[in-house]
Amino acid sequence: MIRGLYTGASGMIAETIRTDATANNLANVNTAGYKKDVAVNTEFGEMLLYRVNDGNNTQAVGSLGRGTQIDEIATIQAQGVxxxxxxxxxxxxxxxxxxxxxxxxxxxxxxxxxxxxxxxxxxxxxxxxxxxxxxxxxxxxxxxxxxxxxxxxxxxxxxxxxxxxxxxxxxxxxxxxxxxxxxxxxxxxxxxxxxxxxxxxxxGANVNVVAEMVNLINSYRTYEANAKTVQSQDQILDKAVNEVGRV
Structure with a gap:
């Protein structure tokens, strides 16, 4: 559950950086010669999970993602109009x-x-x-x-x-x-x-206003989904600590 909090938070941080890049593109739509920026994602290394307490018959359960991060802010050098x-x-x-x-x-x-x-x-x-x-x-x-x-x-x-x-x-x-x-x-x-x-x-700038607005909305929705994930993990952790463990 603690790991789930960090995974959701990493998604929120990544979308915050992506939103900043998109907002900067929109702010420079009228700047001559401006080249837009794109946030490139990469994931943290996956973790391989195993079943434990099975004696000598330990079996692999599968891999588990541990979140995402922004690898770089790439500049697109395409020609502007x-x-x-x-x-x-x-x-x-x-x-x-x-x-x-x-x-x-x-x-x-x-x-x-x-x-x-x-x-x-x-x-x-x-x-x-x-x-x-x-x-x-x-x-x-x-x-x-x-x-x-x-x-x-x-x-x-x-x-x-x-x-x-x-x-x-x-x-x-x-x-x-x-x-x-x-x-x-x-x-x-x-x-x-x-x-x-x-x-x-x-x-002119090589920025498509409509496309950047769509990207901005998508980043907001993704941030919102990650925030709900963190909230759900927090609620589950609250029940585990205050109710499941109650004697």
Whole structure:
């Protein structure tokens, strides 16, 4: 009975984490370049039960599950829907790849191409981080900026720089840091990306609102079922202690 309490509680904890991930997806449905998270379950190791007090004729009863846990929060890097904005500083990547940006913590990567030009002419993110090209931070010393599908930057129709479009062999080793930024593991080396750049476009979040709402309801129902399991186990334990054992 005590084991049953822990099994039900593990399910409640797992569904709480899953609900947090789903709620975060819904909160970022309008965030450009956002990639949804999925909670991946795994079970605790099963326990093999045996009949006891049968003399030398001990027999296996069967296996018993001991609950569940969240193994990881996986990020789904599927393409989001692109929409046209008409703003020359808005850039979207169609296909694999990330923009490289300079932050106080080092180089980070993003799919959010909602860029702007700051007062000194640098191409920056919404948080003021400078976008990186092959020659360092991208500087727009002119009136117009044109970006080709390969990431070449033209300022006043003259070649100025080349965007750093990078990809990774294992994107699951990227870690979300907030503000649409990803950090790469120390042993994960960036490589040239095969995606193409769309100027005047923004990539939307790859979140399906209806599907996430269904997931949220399902998580709530599962949490509720586990909570009832804990309540039932508690009631049985109460009877075992206060009634069955009464002399």
């Amino acid at each position: 692109t929409r046209q904005t008409g703003n020359d500083f808005d850039l979207a990547i169609e296909g694999p790849g990330f923009f490289a940006v300079e932050t106080p913590a080092g180089v980070r990567y993003t799919r959010n191409g909602t860029f702007a030009k700051n007062v000194v002419g640098d191409l920056v993110t919404q948080d003021g981080n400078r976008v990186l090209g092959q020659n360092g931070p991208v500087r727009i010393n002119g009136n117009t900026m044109t970006v080709t599908e390969t990431g070449q930057i033209l300022v006043d129709d003259l070649p100025a720089d080349q965007l750093q479009l990078v990809g990774f062999a294992d994107e699951q080793q990227l870690t979300k840091e907030g503000s649409s930024l990803y950090a790469a593991a120390p042993d994960l080396q960036p490589q040239p990306a095969a995606g193409r750049v769309l100027q005047g476009h923004i990539e």
